[in-house]
Amino acid sequence: MIILTIRTDKPEAEIGIYKDKEKLSYEIWPAHRQLAETIHLKIRDLLKEQKLSLEQLEGIACFKGPGSFTGLRIGLTVGNALAFSLKIPIVSNEGKDWQVEAIKRLLKGENETVALPEYGSDVHITTPKK
Numbered sequence: 001m002i003i004l005t006i007r008t009d010k011p012e013a014e015i016g017i018y019k020d021k022e023k024l025s026y027e028i029w030p031a032h033r034q035l036a037e038t039i040h041l042k043i044r045d046l047l048k049e050q051k052l053s054l055e056q057l058e059g060i061a062c063f064k065g066p067g068s069f070t071g072l073r074i075g076l077t078v079g080n081a082l083a084f085s086l087k088i089p090i091v092s093n094e095g096k097d098w099q100v101e102a103i104k105r106l107l108k109g110e111n112e113t114v115a116l117p118e119y120g121s122d123v124h125i126t127t128p129k130k
Contacts, residue, residue, distance in 0.1 A: 001020055002056050003059045006039075009063055009075070011031065012029065012030055013038070021107075025050050035071060036074050062092045062093075064093060079115055083115075089109075091115065
């Protein structure tokens with residue numbers, strides 16, 4: 001199973017390509033405020049490096065939190081959109097071994113259909129001035 005992993009809870013974003021439990025390629029980059037602009041390009045480049053296409057992905061594993069509200073929202077939205085459009089399973093996990101556990105779940109046939117974030121606390125949204 002070819003799996004894309006996505007972690008976007010902190011300023012350094014991470015994506016990886018796995019074949020079952022074997023890591024084929026992995027990239028960490030300082031995404032900061034450019035995450036939405038760079039994540040698609042990084043995924044494309046990582047797949048290209050492995051001579052793979054989006055259509056060859058068979059599962060997506062995302063880090064669900066806790067972490068940055070905007071970062072998690074972007075990463076999970078990208079993962080959910082890819083899973084939906086490619087008709088492949090998606091799972092999310094938290095904790096130190098999130099990738100190992102998420103990949104195990106995918107290999108067992110699990111599918112959340114929509115991966116949801118776990119922010120770790122209430123979301124703080126600025127109140128409109130008007």
